[in-house]
Amino acid sequence: MDFLRPASWQEALAAKAEYPTAVPIAGGTDLMVEINFDHRRPDALLDLNRITELREWETGRQTVRLGASVPYSRIMEHLRAELPGLAQAAHTVASPQIRNRGGVGGNLGTASPAGDAHPALLASGARIEAVSVRGTRMIDVDDFYLGVKRNALAPDELIRAVHLPKATGPQAFAKVGTRNAMVIAVCAFGLALHPDRRTVRTGIGSAAPTPVRARVAEDFLTAALADGGHWDSGRPPAPSVAAEFARLVAGAANPIDDVRGTAAYRRHALGVLARRTLGWTWQAYREQDRSPACA
Known part of the structure; x- marks a missing residue:
């Protein structure tokens, strides 16, 4: 197995172009498990740890540009107000040690349906900045997941950053697991209210071949909140609305039976x-x- 260790972003892109099968590694929280258990044996590893810009973020007026390797612990500490759903999801990631190493770029690159970041990224409406020696393109998160552990990146592309709208309303993330830490989600759900647009977005994890949105549920709740004047009055939706929303969310899933749950x-x-x-x-x-x- 070859080990490539570029010192700059341009060197990383050149290496990925020359060795398109090289697997990027930064935190290594998913990849090293597969390698250690001999579930995966890539031809080459592309170490991105010397590229400091991947661990930086920029907060603009409307968006946050989050470097692919910004650790979950930094998101929890510094971006709770701007990205509350992702910060909540970060709290549930494994252990403090792994939260200090792992980042959103790794979740996206692995594209496991059980990745904790995915529901929050879907609910917020993130875009992925994919870069190669050929140039840069932005991929909507809705178009990023193609199948079980398959994403929309070209063989010569690397994830440089994730662009997320700053929250204009409350967001929440919750997951079910067999314990409170060091656990893969049995299922997970993210919800974001967007009062500026008077819409809602969702994200479902670990309950379909890919992370997915519950689009029918979103449309139903968006219409119910508008028809009932809830955005202006602040009145909570009726229990029947909440129940139907829950039913539609469950219907959007396409889960399987496995060792973690039916x-x-x-x-x-x-x-x-x-x-x-x-x-x-x-x-x-x-x-x-x-x-x-x-009032």
Whole structure:
């Protein structure tokens, strides 16, 4: 196995162009498990740890440009207000040691449906900055996941950053696992309220071949909130609305039976998570809205 260690971003792109089968490694929290258990034996590893810009972020007026290797612990510490859903998801990632090493770029590169970052990225509407010696392109997160552990990157492309809209409303993330730490999600769910557009977005993890949005559920809840005047009044949606939203979220999943849980359990759990996150985010929305109608 060859080991490539570029000192700059340009060197990394050149190496990836010359060795397109080389697997990038930064935190290594997913890849090294596969290598150590001999589940994967790549021809070459492309070490990105000397490229400091991948561990940096920029906060603009409307977006955050998050370097691919920014550790989850830094997201939790510094970007909780701008990216609350992703910060909540970061809290659930493995152990403190792994949160200090792993980053969103690794989750995206691996494209495992169980990656903790995916539901928050889908719910927020992220875009992935993919770069090669041929140039840069932006990939909507909705178009990024192609199949089980398959993504839309070309063989010579690397993820440089992820662009996420700054939260304009409450966001929430929740997952079900067999314990509170060092666990792969049985299922996970992310919800983001976008009061500036009066829409909602969702993200489902570990309950389909790829991370997915519950689009029918989003459309239903968006219409229900608008028709009921909830954005202006702050009144919580009726229990029947929450129940239907939960049912539609569960219906958007396409889970399997495996050692972590049955398909039926995953669907049930997703419905529970959908109701809970809707309650949490709407309560937060009421508390942050200071208009007289919500007093």
